[in-house]
Amino acid sequence: MPVTAVVGAQWGDEGKGRIVDYLGQRADLVIRYQGGDNAGHTVVNEYGKFALHLVPCGIFNPTTRCLIGAGAVVNFDTLLTELETLQKACVDVHNLWIDRRAHVILPFHRLLDGAEEAARKDGWEVGTTKRGIGPVYADKASRQGIRVGDILDPVRLRTRLEMLVPLKNRTLVYYGIPEVTVDALMALCADWREALGERIVDGLPMVREAVRSGQRVLLEGQLGVMRDLDWGIYPYTTSSSPTAGGACIGAGIPPRAIDEVLGIVKAYSTSVGGGPFPTELTDADGEKLRRIGEEYGATTGRPRRCGWFDGVAIGYACWLNGFTGVAVTKLDVLDHFDTLKLCVAYRVGDEILDYVPDTAIQEQVEPIYETWPGWKTDTSQARTWDDLPELARAYVNRIGELAGVPIRFVSVGPERDQIIVL
DSSP states (O other), X not given: OOEEEEEEOSXXXXXXXXXXHHXXXXXXXXEEOSBOTTSOEEEEETTEEEEESSSOGGGGSTTSEEEEOTTBEEOHHHHHHHHHHHHHTTOOOTTEEEETTSEEOOHHHHHHHHHHHHHSOTTXXXXXXXXXXXXXXXXHHTXXXXXXXXXXXXXXXXXXXXXXXXXXXXXXXXXXXXXXXXXXXXXXXXXXHHHHGGGEEOHHHHHHHHHHTTOOEEXXXXXXXXXXXXXXXXXXXXXXXXXXXXXXXXXXXXXXXXXEEEEEEESSEEEXXXXXOTTBOOSHHHHHHHHHHTOBOTTTOOBOEEEOEEHHHHHHHHHHHTOSEEXXXXXXXXXXXXXXXXXXXXXXXXXXXSSOOOHXXXXXXXXXXXXXXXXXXXXXXXXXGGGSOHHHHHHHHHHHHHHTSOEEEEEXXXXXXXXXXX
């Protein structure tokens, strides 16, 4: 490795957690570089099944240091719950750290997130999880946010809250929500400081030393490229950048230090939330993908929108991130289909597009498909490339052609030993 960024190459929910869990078994440092507890990474291993929202997926290796990076936003209540769940499963969590530059999600952020979503016009809902992610990143951008390091200094924290709370209360009152008080927030932060204060560090020396000494570093993102604030389906996006470029910013690593960028894709497409989704299936095939793939959000339990693989989106993601390889997950879900389809271009009127256009145009596109025969064979027991049916290998190779980079891993189930390494 030594420094590898793991990036979602679709709309999120691609299976990044199981890939980071696998790679994390030989990593020295895993950094969660952006996002909050609005999306979960599902991991299945010898400890059990977990949906991690903030804790990096390298936590299952007791020798791996795990850092919630400066680009992330932290709900301390969620973090405490995750740590309790992990400890009950006998997972060693002593090596988890939180960068003091990360921003804190406060209770009013969640309240405002829900109120703002409810106020949007019909058809324009973002599909937010109402976890406060948008409002806390808005505070960060407007330079009025509370950072993790602030809770270690009560005097500084009170001053910051005294500037912020009156502004938030005016907005809360506008939406008919009770006001918050500085004293109540100070008490809450005191509880967090007592529980987690020893884990709060300046992450830069840790990261810099790991990179300079050639240690194996994994950069773990949340969601996918199509939810990127700049290059995703705006405004139906998250409020940060889950790209490889975002990894540099959120983890504090220069671009030239990244050796590998691994894009994660499902063998089909899924999306949670609003916005265009060109290959979406609203028929029996879509329901079949959802049922067999158990496509329900790890955070909200919402049913995911399902569709055929979008080869235009993977080419777009590859260009934006500079993928050096791709991991294909959930290939086994397609074992049950007689025929499969791959989107290879979009049609808008008389024009054919081989790239992902801006949201307004993307809402108008019609997918152009290739039809592929299904293999109708159980792939979940395959452990090598040659174990896969010939038709399955051809399908995966076509995904690699559309991405323009080599396939590095193929997943045929949730367990660690169900990953085929090419």
